[in-house]
Amino acid sequence: MRLDAVSKVYGRGGNAVAALREVTVGLRRGGFTAVMGPSGSGKSTFLQCAAGLDTPSSGSVRLGGTELSGMNETRLTELRRERVGFVFQAFNLVPSLTVEQNITLPFRLSGTRPDRAWLAEVIERVGLKERIGHRPAELSGGQQQRVALARALATRPEVVFGDEPTGALDTVTARQVLTLLRETVDATGQTVVMVTHDPLAASFADRVLLLADGRIVDELDEPTADAVAARMTRLGAWN
Numbered sequence: 001m002r003l004d005a006v007s008k009v010y011g012r013g014g015n016a017v018a019a020l021r022e023v024t025v026g027l028r029r030g031g032f033t034a035v036m037g038p039s040g041s042g043k044s045t046f047l048q049c050a051a052g053l054d055t056p057s058s059g060s061v062r063l064g065g066t067e068l069s070g071m072n073e074t075r076l077t078e079l080r081r082e083r084v085g086f087v088f089q090a091f092n093l094v095p096s097l098t099v100e101q102n103i104t105l106p107f108r109l110s111g112t113r114p115d116r117a118w119l120a121e122v123i124e125r126v127g128l129k130e131r132i133g134h135r136p137a138e139l140s141g142g143q144q145q146r147v148a149l150a151r152a153l154a155t156r157p158e159v160v161f162g163d164e165p166t167g168a169l170d171t172v173t174a175r176q177v178l179t180l181l182r183e184t185v186d187a188t189g190q191t192v193v194m195v196t197h198d199p200l201a202a203s204f205a206d207r208v209l210l211l212a213d214g215r216i217v218d219e220l221d222e223p224t225a226d227a228v229a230a231r232m233t234r235l236g237a238w239n
């Protein structure tokens, strides 16, 4: 996917905040990109605009051959349902539904039929086969996030977006979820874009984009946690 000169301004007049300033970047299909930067640098705004959850003030966002800017809300909803998946820090599972019902919820909402073979593969991959009848409250945080990941993958989206998907997990559990994201990219060629504060999480990506004050100010390929931490320190991210 591709963003061209994407700007986002919140508010008006004296209260206007420029959250993104002419961001141009290509996100390779089948790539795993981490987005980092100081608090308030525009990471969430970047993700929301790229995913069609929010509309840029100007500029163009393209997914495959589809231009998102100018789409009406109905078409954006369709696109979000069919072509992108989301994983959030706070899992966002429905407590009253079982694991299986949570994973198949996107199909119930859109009135479409799941590809059963793919669904079985996804459930197998996230290691939840034995937990399929359980409810979220009966699962650990890491297991809940794996349900959320399975739900995001169930529709076979082109891109999976993660907003701090490991933010609420301990190191060991976070590593399991990150490994799953890595495997998703490697095994299925799906694209993953993830916002994170954690250099170790970012080291699972192929590329790290560093945002500061609404601009991409740096980029790292094949990042190691140490290299990412050094760049973040240089940005003053942790002052």
Ligand SMILES: Nc1ncnc2c1ncn2[C@@H]1O[C@H](COP(=O)(O)OP(=O)(O)OP(=O)(O)O)[C@@H](O)[C@H]1O
Pocket: 010, 011, 017, 018, 019, 037, 038, 039, 040, 041, 042, 043, 044, 045, 046
């Ligand atoms: N709905 C909004 N209305 C007004 N300003 C907003 C809104 N959302 C974000 N902003 C502002 O836009 C800028 C970028 O915010 P954003 O949430 O994208 O940053 P971030 O890098 O994700 O931050 P954090 O790491 O703290 O979550 C900030 O200055 C923020 O205060």
